[in-house]
Amino acid sequence: MMQGYNVLMVYSRDMDKLLMCRRLKDPYKGLSNLVGGKIEPGETGVDAAYRELAEETGITREDIALAHVMDFKYYLQNCCVEVYAGRLKRDDIAVAGDENELYWSDLDCNFFDMALYAGEGNIGHMIEQVNMYRDKIFGGVTSQ
Structure with a gap:
């Protein structure tokens, strides 16, 4: 059975920043990376995401609604990564978290730069997908 992981794209309320972490350990x-982790046996993907x-951040279900936007399957590594995106409600x-150094990133960065970002360009790809389907993911509401 494939090991499941998740990665979480947390946008600020006005959709102008993305929560990132600076990894303190390998890999x-x-x-810089998105927050996320392992899906435990018997746990649903969305429950694991929350x-x-x-x-890792102190953000709860009351603070954000996560949408399952895509998966990456890595057959050679026998794992699947579920990708969720959400926008803070306030x-x-x-x-706050102590696993990695958390920070809010502007969205005008080159997230495909593998010297700065983890994931072999996946973060850039995920952000582009969210940009393309923003209304579908966030219900057409980008700011209030």
Whole structure:
């Protein structure tokens, strides 16, 4: 059976920033990445996504609605990565975690730059997909 993982694209309320982390350990030590983690046996993907989000950032189900936007299957590594995207419901949600260094990134970065970002360009691809299907993912609401 494939090991499941998730990666979480957390956008600020006004959709102008993306929550990133600077990895403190391998793989990708020192590179920027999205938050995420392992799906435990018997856990649904979406439950794992909300659990990892709360553990790594303090953001809860009440703070964000996550949409399952895509999966990556890696047959040679026997794993699947589920990708979720969401937008914070309020501006005053505190983000904190000690697993990696968290920060809010502007969206005008070259997320395909493998010297800066983990995932062999996947982060750039995921952001482009979210941009293309933004209304479908976020219900057409980009700011209020």
